[in-house]
Amino acid sequence: MPFHPFRRSCFKLILTMTATALLLTLANCREKDSAPTREPLPAPPATAGAAETPQVEALRRTIAGNPDDARAHQALGRILSEAEQHQEAIQHFERAVQLSPTTNGLFNLAIAFEAAMHLNEAQATFKRILATSPDHEQTLRRLGNLELEMGHKEAAIDYLWQAIQTRPRNVMASYDLAAIYKFYGEYEEATDLYQTIVRIEPRSAEEQAARADSLYQIAAIEVARGKSEQAEQVLARLLELVPDHPKAHYTRGQALMQLDRTEEAQREFERHALLLRQRPVTSGME
Amino acid sequence: MSALPSRQRTSGIHAAGRTFAALLLLMASPMPWARGQDKPAGHPKIMFRDVLSEAGITYHNVSGGTGNDKAWLTATIGCGVAWIDYDLDGDMDLYLINGSTHDRQPGKGEPNLLYRNDGDGRFTDVTAQAGVGDRSWGFGVAVGDVDNDGDPDLYITNLEANVLFRNNGDGTFSDITASAGVAGTGWGSSSAFFDMDGDGDLDLYVGNYIDFSTLSVPRKGTPEADKPYCQFMGIPSVCGPRGLTPAQDILYRNNGDGTFTDVTREAGVFLEIPRYALGVVATDLDMDGDMDIYVANDSVSNSLWKNNGDGTFTDTGMISMTALSADGKPQAGMGTDAADFDGDGWIDLVVTNFSHDLNTIYKSVEGRFFLDQSSVIGMGPTAMSLSWGVSFQDFDRDGDLDLFIANGHTYPWVDESGMGTSFRQRDHLFINQGGRFKLFSPPVDDGLAQVNSSRGAAFADFDNDGDVDIVVTTMDDSAVLLRNDSTLPGHWLMVQLTGTVSNRDAVGARVILSAGGSSQLRERKGGGSFVSSSDPRLYFGLGDAVQVDKLEIFWPSGQKQVIHDVPVDQILKVTEPRDNPAAPSP
DSSP states (O other): OOOOHHHHHHHHHHHHOOHHHHHHHTTTOOSTTOSOOOOSSOOOOOOOOOOOOHHHHHHHHHHHHOTTOHHHHHHHHHHHHHTTOHHHHHHHHHHHHHHOOOHHHHHHHHHHHHHTTOHHHHHHHHHHHHHHOTTOHHHHHHHHHHHHHTTOHHHHHHHHHHHHHHSSOOHHHHHHHHHHHHHTTOHHHHHHHHHHHHHSOOOSHHHHHHHHHHHHHHHHHHHHTTOHHHHHHHHHHHHHHOTTOHHHHHHHHHHHHHTTOHHHHHHHHHHHHHHHHTOOOOOSOO | OOOOOOHHHHHHHHHHHHHHHHHHHHHHOOSGGGGTSOOOSSOOBOOEEEOHHHHTOOOOOOOSOSGGGOOSGGGTSOOOEEEEOTTOSSSOEEEEOOOOOTTSOTTOSOOOEEEEEOSSSOEEEOHHHHTOOOOSOEEEEEEEOTTOSSSOEEEEEESSOOEEEEEOSSSOEEEOHHHHTOOOSSOEEEEEEEOSSSSSSOEEEEEEOBOOOTTTSOOTTSGGGOSGGGEETTEEOOOOSTTSOBOOOEEEEEOSSSOEEEOTTTTTOOOSSOOOEEEEEEEOTTOSSSOEEEEEEBSSOOEEEEEOSSSOEEEOTTTTTOSSOTTSOOOBOOOEEEEOTTSSSSOEEEEOOOTTSOOEEEEEETTTEEEEOHHHHTOGGGTTSOEEEEEEEOTTOSSSOEEEEEEOOSOGGGGGTTSSOOSSEEOEEEEEETTEEEEOOOOTTSGGGOEEOEEEEEEEOTTOSSSOEEEEEETTSOOEEEEEOOBOOSEEEEEEEEOSSSOTTOTTOEEEEEETTEEEEEEOOEEOBTTOBOOSSEEEEEETOOEEEEEEEEOTTSOEEEEEEEESSEEEEEEOOSSSOOOOOO
């Protein structure tokens, strides 16, 4: 397949990127797999214990004194959410929204529904926000990812595109959208987005991690397409800077196999296996 | 600073992608009309009808209770099914495995059932007279002529001891498990007969899942189950498999005298840390003339046991890149199958996986290694399904291999989760379009439109009408017998092989069919799908070819046999010549 001119030039850019530039890109990606992910089977941790801190007790007293204090309900809901006491958090967020149906209040409620795996309720709440604030970028992104989790690919893509259109420099929505395209084998679209992310100067740790992972994803797509030589060089460079990136080790191994460099590939697979063995069990089904 | 790409611009790239896909279609299809010639006059109209009731099959599955009564993983895996011509009357009979519940004594579960195909669309329950109503908590079944006496025997994997029934040739079977020495240990899942050492008899690979006891594994919903491995996406679930002790797979060598020897250690397939095996297929992936074993493992890396040709095996899963997904992740392997779906002459692999993940298609690169091509080949649209039984078959008779996948979630409680998946799901038929799979969308009255929690799946032309039918087991319910009632303009050929020097079942034989300027490869593999066993006859769809120009048969013994000018639309029986000097396989 002929290389798309844009991709060819961008790939060349990556290959010629100085070590310093790559290092900057990867600065916040030193821990294994620290990039934000759209991996299948996310497994939220088990419910944590009670969070009866003095702050919580004070908020409970406030609410007991004034059950219609929307701000207190919101504040308590947020603390309980952070403590992963989602059911009670939902009750307080719902009450807060009844009292004062603000966008932020609804957004907190939707996030709490999502965390409690009440996906239908989360979806409905996000849509309620969009009914009054159709350009609410964070809602569009969260709803896009939620739709994907619920198996609604087209809706997911639609919401993420809307998120990008509300703010053209929307790295994270682009990153999520690229992951969907890659997952479904739409490599042209995925590569296009990943390459654009690479060219945007990151403004947060999350964006930096997304940029670094986009480099990996571009190389992984090239490996899947059988274009291993360039991909191998990018991955080798990435691994110099992030030695414990398990996926990069595995994908470089695949590239090396395609290049008939079997012994080097074997070493990459062994390194990858070693890194995988260090993972804790987080779910019965993985 | 670059602006992010607009949707309109990407739409343009969509068009480029379509062009590329069209090019792929032209390059990869083995049939002549895909290379620019005209398609056959008629187009296939796919239709499957569930004929279970009219066939007289009353099997009802029991798998550890229903709904929230499912307290352990044992209640979520389900049962297999086998097509077996036990009475040698030329049509495929049906053997259905059944389970039990934990409040019953071992050996007091629901009996497995054998249904004789009466040849008129109906089946008769002959379990009692055949003596094959094993009442263990059954999971899997393999069919093979272990004593080379010309009739097929049955091997059943159980939660308790496994069972080997020898076919007596008079409509009855004898339990020879003890004398044969194949009771096994651990919770048996899929198994496969194959000739590991080329000595002309069938050896046996038994996949084992978990070293399971209700005394040691927490029951769902109890305080003891407050562990990470008893959760699924934050929801309390049955515990495992991760966190539980995996059971060791077993390799038995057939001694040729009615007994088997456990050669797991000496053959090199013993694992210090076993791997929760669920799917097994025996196939010659590197085409070096001996059969390798591919094992789909749940939640850990898959295994590819390369046959070294000296009675030993080496796990080449990692170096062959068939152990993990493209991103180097272990997946939850359930079923597996092996076939040359893209017509390049090399055997590819498919592995079915858990929901929120892709079923994996590993495309062979000349047998040296494999590339995970799942996304680009078309597995994405079914990522929310949880998949089990699987097979590459030419359902539409057009000369390339399509793909059937049986689906159903492990947990009934996902129905309340809003996770975008459900306990009962549609099974999926993918139509091969030039090496890519397109999901078939069945009309509402099609048998494929129903939703069940499917598990085992086996494939056969049970009515001998020249197309591939399907039987599927479902959790806590009746089975589904999908008769292929498609309108298919293409021709077909079925090849029934009988070994003489090779093992009688000819497991390991390869057949290359040439017709209309193109060729197709089929292999008489061992095992495949999930805990199930399919028609041993090799099925070829021929499209509009009206004659088979050449049939090349590569027998496991090394002999090559060539048959020219074979008429189509028939079941061709081929016996391995005894007096033909051995010719090396290519």
